[in-house]
Amino acid sequence: AQTVTQSQPEMSVQEAETVTLSCTYDTSENNYYLFWYKQPPSRQMILVIRQEAYKQQNATENRFSVNFQKAAKSFSLKISDSQLGDTAMYFCAFIPYNNNDMRFGAGTRLTVKP
Amino acid sequence: DVKVTQSSRYLVKRTGEKVFLECVQDMDHENMFWYRQDPGLGLRLIYFSYDVKMKEKGDIPEGYSVSREKKERFSLILESASTNQTSMYLCASSLSGGGRPGGEETQYFGPGTRLLVL
Numbered sequence: 001a002q003t004v005t006q007s008q009p010e011m012s013v014q015e016a017e018t019v020t021l022s023c024t025y026d027t028s029e030n031n032y033y034l035f036w037y038k039q040p041p042s043r044q045m046i047l048v049i050r051q052e053a054y055k056q057q058n059a060t061e062n063r064f065s066v067n068f069q070k071a072a073k074s075f076s077l078k079i080s081d082s083q084l085g086d087t088a089m090y091f092c093a094f095i096p097y098n099n100n101d102m103r104f105g106a107g108t109r110l111t112v113k114p
Numbered sequence: 115d116v117k118v119t120q121s122s123r124y125l126v127k128r129t130g131e132k133v134f135l136e137c138v139q140d141m142d143h144e145n146m147f148w149y150r151q152d153p154g155l156g157l158r159l160i161y162f163s164y165d166v167k168m169k170e171k172g173d174i175p176e177g178y179s180v181s182r183e184k185k186e187r188f189s190l191i192l193e194s195a196s197t198n199q200t201s202m203y204l205c206a207s208s209l210s211g212g213g214r215p216g217g218e219e220t221q222y223f224g225p226g227t228r229l230l231v232l
Contacts, residue, residue, distance in 0.1 A: 047220060102221060106154055
């Protein structure tokens with residue numbers, strides 16, 4: 001069974017600084033997708049970034065980037081130049097190819113302080 | 115943009131009531147999902163559907179049923195609500211390559227329904 005672990009229940013960062021959220025996963029699959037989703041307070045969950053396991057290059061979306069270490073089964077999210085609007089719950093998720101069984105971590109609550 | 119909507123943002127029901135949660139997506143996605151979200155547990159899959167009238171159990175189907183009569187609509191039913199079903203319920207959809215699940219796996223979420231069962 002696939003599992004996703006987010007070891008940091010809560011984190012905080014000062015505005016304009018950089019923060020890294022950790023995620024590890026356990027799977028015997030070789031091909032899969034990894035995701036980071038953001039859920040702002042009382043708002044809809046949205047996709048932040050997506051990584052395909054066969055791609056060695058780390059995904060980047062503006063201020064958001066990942067450090068994907070396939071051998072270590074690690075998928076961390078780096079947020080640069082943190083903004084107040086980044087305050088949210090962040091979920092790491094995993095899904096094997098050709099499968100709908102998406103697994104989520106427990107989430108990390110990030111607070112960006114002014 | 116993909117739009118996934120849920121019929122209610124907040125619901126308060128009494129123990130034993132039958133509860134319907136509705137979800138609609140407008141992007142012709144084949145796959146639809148129901149999750150419940152609880153603090154410290156992340157999202158847990160209740161049921162999903164990969165086609166009209168098709169459904170598969172997720173991790174925690176007990177006490178729930180689903181209905182998918184039309185491609186764009188996926189309903190979650192609590193046959194007899196209990197207090198331990200108080201939770202946030204999230205609906206999601208994803209595009210499939212057709213036939214068995216596969217293809218575009220990214221899931222798009224609705225705003226959630228916060229259900230309180232008294």
